[in-house]
Amino acid sequence: MNLPVLKAADFASDQDVRWCPGCGDYSILAQMKKVLPELGVPREKTVFISGIGCSSRFPYYMNTYGMHSIHGRAPTFATGLKSTRPDLMVWVITGDGDALSIGGNHFIHCLRRNLDINIVLFNNRIYGLTKGQYSPTSSEGQVTKSTPMGSIDHPLHPLSVALAAEATFVARSIDAHVKHLGETLKRAAEHKGTSLVEVYQNCNVFNDGAMAYAQERKQRAENVVELEHGKPLIFGTNNDKAVRLVGNHLEVVNVADVPADDLLIHDEKEMNPSIQMMLARMRYPEMPEPIGVLRAVQGIATYNDQINDQVTAAKAKKGEGDLQALFNSGDTWEVA
Amino acid sequence: MQLLGTQLTNTSALAGNDVATFPDFPAEIRAPRGTRAGVSGFQVRFASEEIFTPGDHLDALVVMNPAAMVTNLGDLRKGGILIANEDGFNEKEFKLAKVESNPLDASVIEEVYRVIKVPMTALTREAVAAHGLSQKIADRCKNFFAMGLVYWLFGRSLEPTLRFIEDKFGKKPDIAAANISALRAGWAFGETTEAFGESYQVEAADLVKGTYRNMMGNQALAWGLVAASKLSDKDMFYGTYPITPASDILHEVTRFKNFGVRTFQAEDEIAAVCATIGAAFGGTMAVTASSGPGIALKAEAMGLGMMLELPMIVINVQRGGPSTGLPTKTEQSDLLQCMFGRNGESPLPILAPRSPGDCFDIAVEAWRLAVECMCPVLILSDGYIANGSEPWKIPDVSKLPKIVIKHPEGGESDAPFMPYARDENLARPWAIPGTQGLMHRLGGLEKEDGTGNVSYDPANHQHMTDTRAAKVSRIAERIPDQDVYGETSGDVLVISWGGTYGSCHTAVRNCRNAGHSVSHAHLRYINPLPKNLGELMRGFNKVIVPELNMGQLRMLLRAKYLVDCIGVNKVQGKPFAVSELFEAIESHVSTAKDGKSKADVRNKAG
Numbered sequence: 001m002n003l004p005v006l007k008a009a010d011f012a013s014d015q016d017v018r019w020c021p022g023c024g025d026y027s028i029l030a031q032m033k034k035v036l037p038e039l040g041v042p043r044e045k046t047v048f049i050s051g052i053g054c055s056s057r058f059p060y061y062m063n064t065y066g067m068h069s070i071h072g073r074a075p076t077f078a079t080g081l082k083s084t085r086p087d088l089m090v091w092v093i094t095g096d097g098d099a100l101s102i103g104g105n106h107f108i109h110c111l112r113r114n115l116d117i118n119i120v121l122f123n124n125r126i127y128g129l130t131k132g133q134y135s136p137t138s139s140e141g142q143v144t145k146s147t148p149m150g151s152i153d154h155p156l157h158p159l160s161v162a163l164a165a166e167a168t169f170v171a172r173s174i175d176a177h178v179k180h181l182g183e184t185l186k187r188a189a190e191h192k193g194t195s196l197v198e199v200y201q202n203c204n205v206f207n208d209g210a211m212a213y214a215q216e217r218k219q220r221a222e223n224v225v226e227l228e229h230g231k232p233l234i235f236g237t238n239n240d241k242a243v244r245l246v247g248n249h250l251e252v253v254n255v256a257d258v259p260a261d262d263l264l265i266h267d268e269k270e271m272n273p274s275i276q277m278m279l280a281r282m283r284y285p286e287m288p289e290p291i292g293v294l295r296a297v298q299g300i301a302t303y304n305d306q307i308n309d310q311v312t313a314a315k316a317k318k319g320e321g322d323l324q325a326l327f328n329s330g331d332t333w334e335v336a
Numbered sequence: 337m338q339l340l341g342t343q344l345t346n347t348s349a350l351a352g353n354d355v356a357t358f359p360d361f362p363a364e365i366r367a368p369r370g371t372r373a374g375v376s377g378f379q380v381r382f383a384s385e386e387i388f389t390p391g392d393h394l395d396a397l398v399v400m401n402p403a404a405m406v407t408n409l410g411d412l413r414k415g416g417i418l419i420a421n422e423d424g425f426n427e428k429e430f431k432l433a434k435v436e437s438n439p440l441d442a443s444v445i446e447e448v449y450r451v452i453k454v455p456m457t458a459l460t461r462e463a464v465a466a467h468g469l470s471q472k473i474a475d476r477c478k479n480f481f482a483m484g485l486v487y488w489l490f491g492r493s494l495e496p497t498l499r500f501i502e503d504k505f506g507k508k509p510d511i512a513a514a515n516i517s518a519l520r521a522g523w524a525f526g527e528t529t530e531a532f533g534e535s536y537q538v539e540a541a542d543l544v545k546g547t548y549r550n551m552m553g554n555q556a557l558a559w560g561l562v563a564a565s566k567l568s569d570k571d572m573f574y575g576t577y578p579i580t581p582a583s584d585i586l587h588e589v590t591r592f593k594n595f596g597v598r599t600f601q602a603e604d605e606i607a608a609v610c611a612t613i614g615a616a617f618g619g620t621m622a623v624t625a626s627s628g629p630g631i632a633l634k635a636e637a638m639g640l641g642m643m644l645e646l647p648m649i650v651i652n653v654q655r656g657g658p659s660t661g662l663p664t665k666t667e668q669s670d671l672l673q674c675m676f677g678r679n680g681e682s683p684l685p686i687l688a689p690r691s692p693g694d695c696f697d698i699a700v701e702a703w704r705l706a707v708e709c710m711c712p713v714l715i716l717s718d719g720y721i722a723n724g725s726e727p728w729k730i731p732d733v734s735k736l737p738k739i740v741i742k743h744p745e746g747g748e749s750d751a752p753f754m755p756y757a758r759d760e761n762l763a764r765p766w767a768i769p770g771t772q773g774l775m776h777r778l779g780g781l782e783k784e785d786g787t788g789n790v791s792y793d794p795a796n797h798q799h800m801t802d803t804r805a806a807k808v809s810r811i812a813e814r815i816p817d818q819d820v821y822g823e824t825s826g827d828v829l830v831i832s833w834g835g836t837y838g839s840c841h842t843a844v845r846n847c848r849n850a851g852h853s854v855s856h857a858h859l860r861y862i863n864p865l866p867k868n869l870g871e872l873m874r875g876f877n878k879v880i881v882p883e884l885n886m887g888q889l890r891m892l893l894r895a896k897y898l899v900d901c902i903g904v905n906k907v908q909g910k911p912f913a914v915s916e917l918f919e920a921i922e923s924h925v926s927t928a929k930d931g932k933s934k935a936d937v938r939n940k941a942g
Binding site: 073081307 | 350496540543544545547548549550594600606608610611612616617618620640730733778781789790
């Protein structure tokens, strides 16, 4: 079959993009448009569903099917859609407030059900669209419009939450690290089951530079470790540092100082999420923060497969439903 | 007790009687047995004529303990039969029921009622002794003993219940056998005891010709939904969260997976309605159901469904409110919530079934309207209809009208698609994902007419608001005119809606038999109202609106038609008694001479 070859531009809708100039969202949008043609899924089979917030304007800018829904609920719309239309590739676009605050409930339930969709969580650690209040991922002590004396909330960490919900695909990337972002989105799309990609995204208006340690190229090498399955966690400007497991915690070592066998080898396929949870808990500035795929396990049934399999099984067992037979079943009587 | 009530109902229906039921049980799963709060009752009425209510008063009352007696005796008519399990009346039970002494010993009891004391516990133990059950399990059989006795008294056949016992306890043959022994022992007791003196025969009722089955309201909704799905050639998605008294719809539809039904028990009410909208977006017949508190949670998403203009059904099986209220008791107090309980101008069509069997037709009609208008349609049922039952004439499926759905076809052309173009009903096209060339984005932001693009234009917002309202109000052009029982003008018009149909109809019939000029209009369509309703109301001296709320429909009628209405309102967790409605209506009937009402007493809320 001769399929039309799509380009990134084919996925752009006719709507003007209305994010602030310099927003990290632009980079994510660009990478998404670049990745989609590589997946070979027709545009009409692709659906973007979002909640509310800056990130959630995303579907309007894609020339696919889309739904800009209500605050925090995007995974639930996706659940109804994917359960009844498993033929569609469904993306959920959400933010830290949307997914983790008002939508925290749906976020964990979607992950534990392993619905075969891809969730991209734009994490800028601030409320942007409502103009600068602290979010569930804002740092402790952070001064915002609603926390003039500093936030007293302990932040929530989406990767930890996802691992606790036994998500089958958990990853992180960075808006400014475009190549890595594109590759991570592609891996997420290819995974069968719920894929969560947390993207560090800079809000240059209300929280500029909050994640500069990871976003700026020069700082990144020292503060971020790129995970690769089957490889040690080596990082540093000169690739001179690594992570090893000692007892029940992780520590940073100089590669030169320890035998290669001592280094932690990343295993994204390990079903037991304990070490993956330790990775998720590596936080700046004490530890390098991991990006890439923390967990990608296969073989766990998806919700959409199972809900449809039950219908198939019921039809095989009882035959296609017959209304008249149903109505006449059990005790009936005649009135002459 | 609920199980036995259902059995007596089915058995009576199978005997050809018309039946009406009123199950009444506590909200707690295992409310303390023996206490007044823990009493679980089941009222069933069977008749050789057509009936519309479970009746105001009881002819016979079976009580297993003092608590059941003191809480229900008030409903037993003078001279009625009181059957008491003597063994359930002891010091421990008096304490639990908070009575000073044995209520059976009160001299007035023997004078007013025909009291039959039966040592049911002892007789049941004897009857099941051969099965070697523990005493605790053996004692559970005593309800079947009581049932057997009632079956004898009213000449019911044991067969359907014997079949039921085999079905239900088939995997535990000793328990099945013990229950059967208890049932037969109860029957035998009735036949041999001289206490009753007589038994009763209730002949078959004269119903319309056809094949019948007994039907409960929630079951009828479930079956109606499945029928609508088949008639429209669509699979059904049912997204919901457990809540009394709506959960039984879920339990019923989830049995129908071989009909292409997918059920989703969501993490909460909001997820349930949102998943339903997601399924509707994908082109599936989508339904969610709840009760008042859950509908409150769904409100924002229902507003979105209305903005997206996607077809779906939202069922509200109303219960006593506000807040958690009276979960197992009936009420009609969510009408205004469903009319107006969303932000912004967001009218939605509302239908209300009038009886358990009518739930079937309403479900089919709701889906037909939802598709025709491309919007969510609300069904307002209630706990009384949901758990009540009546004979249901089985329809011929081949004669049920199809529901025709057309999704626009796409193509390779990249010409812009207009997702908010409109047809003669002002419905937009239901273009579904997967269709080439029709890609579009929906959302809760206001949309430009036609293109569906986000628009903040003032005139456009006005235009879209007007259009969405007109879409609903124009349904009035396509639905039947309001029909009337009685004359279309006269002295008093009674207007009712939903589950109060039976009581209102019977009360009006009784008023007419008493020679009063009273007519009855029962509403099936609440939004929009039938287009002849205002004119109809103006043809009467007085309009009376009985409701199990404090006057919600009355408020709507007054506001819309500027015709005054008199309310008859009650929120006691119970349906209307026919007698209380009869008295309320009769008090407003004009006398022939002076044209004034017999009593100019308005309801307090009036």
